[in-house]
Amino acid sequence: IVHMAQEIKDKSEKDYQEVYNAIAVKLREEDEFDGYIGYGPVLTRLAWHSSGTWDKNNNTGGSFGGTYQFQKESNDPSNKGLHNGAEFLAPIHKQFPWLSHGDLYTLGGVVAIQELQGPVIPWRPGRVDLPEDMTPDNGRLPDAVYGADYVRNFFKRLDLNDQEVVALMGAHCLGRTHLQNTGFDGPWGAASNTFTNEFFLNLLNENWKLEKNEAKNMQWNSPKGYMMLPTDHALIEDDKYMAYVKLYATNNDKFFEDFAKAFKKLLEGGITFPQSTPTYRFETLDSQGL
Ligand code: HEM
Numbered sequence: 598i599v600h601m602a603q604e605i606k607d608k609s610e611k612d613y614q615e616v617y618n619a620i621a622v623k624l625r626e627e628d629e630f631d632g633y634i635g636y637g638p639v640l641t642r643l644a645w646h647s648s649g650t651w652d653k654n655n656n657t658g659g660s661f662g663g664t665y666q667f668q669k670e671s672n673d674p675s676n677k678g679l680h681n682g683a684e685f686l687a688p689i690h691k692q693f694p695w696l697s698h699g700d701l702y703t704l705g706g707v708v709a710i711q712e713l714q715g716p717v718i719p720w721r722p723g724r725v726d727l728p729e730d731m732t733p734d735n736g737r738l739p740d741a742v743y744g745a746d747y748v749r750n751f752f753k754r755l756d757l758n759d760q761e762v763v764a765l766m767g768a769h770c771l772g773r774t775h776l777q778n779t780g781f782d783g784p785w786g787a788a789s790n791t792f793t794n795e796f797f798l799n800l801l802n803e804n805w806k807l808e809k810n811e812a813k814n815m816q817w818n819s820p821k822g823y824m825m826l827p828t829d830h831a832l833i834e835d836d837k838y839m840a841y842v843k844l845y846a847t848n849n850d851k852f853f854e855d856f857a858k859a860f861k862k863l864l865e866g867g868i869t870f871p872q873s874t875p876t877y878r879f880e881t882l883d884s885q886g887l
Pocket residue numbers: 637638639641642645677678739740741742748765766768769771772773774775776778779780781826828860
């Protein structure tokens with residue numbers, strides 16, 4: 598299967614910046630969601646989950662077809678809680694019906710990262726909605742209960758190496774786990790809605806204890822009320838991953854640079870873009886004085 602991005606002839610950078618701004622203004626205004634964390638983290642997770650179904654071995658799934666819009670995919674137990682992100686984006690789709698669902702879901706993640714003071718994520722348009730029967734099966738997204746070997750093997754299917762995996766996991770600086778979504782709980786107190794390298798600092802600086810939580814799942818908790826999933830903690834159990842955790846904990850610029858590259862790669866997995874497709878680097882609301 599080839600997923601060839603369509604050439605968008607009648608839309609310019611200005612048109613896409615207008616969509617970016619509509620999402621960003623709504624994100625800024627609707628700040629009370631999830632205990633005043635806001636929609637940034639769940640939009641980021643929606644962009645990742647709509648892309649993370651890709652299988653490089655047969656080029657099925659991925660962000661191209663926008664199949665998250667179909668219940669077969671949005672009802673995947675791995676996607677519990679993400680309907681909040683999809684509902685947030687529904688009015689944006691109404692306002693800009695020319696934008697495909699795949700472009701909408703990935704652009705939502707780009708806006709979230711950039712508006713939460715993260716790096717600029719270069720983004721290309723042209724994903725094309727596929728019919729419902731092209732929706733990938735459930736079960737293509739990762740479980741949180743396993744260790745480093747599982748994580749390394751899982752991301753091979755997405756063509757992502759150790760360095761890209763550690764950089765991407767840095768997005769767990771955002772938001773929190775919700776017992777009713779995934780059976781994990783915390784961190785308690787304010788979860789973050791600012792994109793930083795704190796996930797790596799937490800991994801290295803906290804005193805982690807493996808405990809069973811209320812849903813009978815094992816998770817790592819610290820005296821300060823922080824938490825890590827087993828797949829998070831795996832990054833300091835494995836020497837190769839640990840080297841990148843240390844790099845990103847001590848070099849925020851390097852983290853931002855590597856995250857931006859890896860997140861773009863994740864959001865474009867399986868898509869062939871024509872040479873003529875422009876790569877957009879959007880302005881944040883702040884940088885536009887908005
Ligand atoms: C081994 C891979 C991964 C596993 C097992 C995993 C698992 C999880 C789990 C269990 C949650 C809690 C969801 C909830 O209870 O609401 C979560 C949240 C989140 N994940 Fe991951 N994740 C992984 C990789 C990623 C990647 C690669 C990204 C993005 C680049 C990402 C971004 C997020 C964000 C932003 C949240 C917070 C969502 C919110 O606050 O609503 N995760 N993840």
